[in-house]
Amino acid sequence: MASTAGRARGRYARTTGRRREIAQAVLDLVLEKGHSQVTIAEVARRAGASEATVLYHYPSKDHLLVAAVERDNELAVAEAERDGVPPDAGLPGLDLDVLGAHVQATLAREPVMRLRVVLGGLAASPGHPAEDFLGRHRQIAVETYARLVADRQRSGQAHPGLDPVEVARQFVATWDGLAAQWLIARDFDLGATLVSAFRRLSGQNWMDATRAMLEPTTGI
Numbered sequence: 527m528a529s530t531a532g533r534a535r536g537r538y539a540r541t542t543g544r545r546r547e548i549a550q551a552v553l554d555l556v557l558e559k560g561h562s563q564v565t566i567a568e569v570a571r572r573a574g575a576s577e578a579t580v581l582y583h584y585p586s587k588d589h590l591l592v593a594a595v596e597r598d599n600e601l602a603v604a605e606a607e608r609d610g611v612p613p614d615a616g617l618p619g620l621d622l623d624v625l626g627a628h629v630q631a632t633l634a635r636e637p638v639m640r641l642r643v644v645l646g647g648l649a650a651s652p653g654h655p656a657e658d659f660l661g662r663h664r665q666i667a668v669e670t671y672a673r674l675v676a677d678r679q680r681s682g683q684a685h686p687g688l689d690p691v692e693v694a695r696q697f698v699a700t701w702d703g704l705a706a707q708w709l710i711a712r713d714f715d716l717g718a719t720l721v722s723a724f725r726r727l728s729g730q731n732w733m734d735a736t737r738a739m740l741e742p743t744t745g746i
Contacts, residue, residue: 541583544575545583547574548583548593549596552569552593553597553598554572556591556594557637564591566580591645595641595656599663620674623721625717629716642705643702643705643709668695671697671698672691675693683730684729684730685728687729697723697724700720700723701720
């Protein structure tokens with residue numbers, strides 16, 4: 527019985543490893559060539575697998591592209607944890623300038639950003655491979671930014687009367703929309719614009735103005 531369980535775990539580990547290798551190959555190709563140039567044959571060659579093996583794990587190109595974005599997320603989370611900022615902690619004490627810098631850094635990976643925008647549109651089609659993944663990803667994003675808003679409410683940097691979840695949902699939607707706009711017309715600073723949107727949505731501008739008016743040395 528123990529040996530059977532051990533063999534099962536071994537097969538699972540090999541399957542997980544093979545899927546990760548394929549997903550990494552797709553991600554590398556997206557960064558090098560863009561998602562529209564990815565082919566199953568090239569993925570198989572890059573991953574050192576047969577096309578049949580690739581299609582066994584990911585039955586279509588759309589499944590492969592979703593796997594690439596999932597892999598990109600895994601790498602981003604691992605990097606954040608190494609930096610001591612695990613996303614599930616809710617980004618406590620995050621400086622908005624750091625948020626802006628993070629957004630600007632994502633622009634260096636424009637092909638992945640473009641793929642995310644494309645998959646975001648396709649995910650609206652019921653049954654598309656991106657539907658489940660992006661639904662989960664956006665829910666996690668809303669929960670993460672809701673915790674950030676709540677943290678800033680406690681520190682007086684966000685309006686206490688706002689619902690953190692609603693603010694977070696509006697911010698994530700704003701991020702999606704502005705990213706799509708930036709890819710079409712790059713006539714604005716995406717990082718600065720998103721930081722400005724967060725300040726407005728969270729009521730920080732109102733809180734700052736109120737403090738300025740009540741400041742004994744400068745206010746009323």
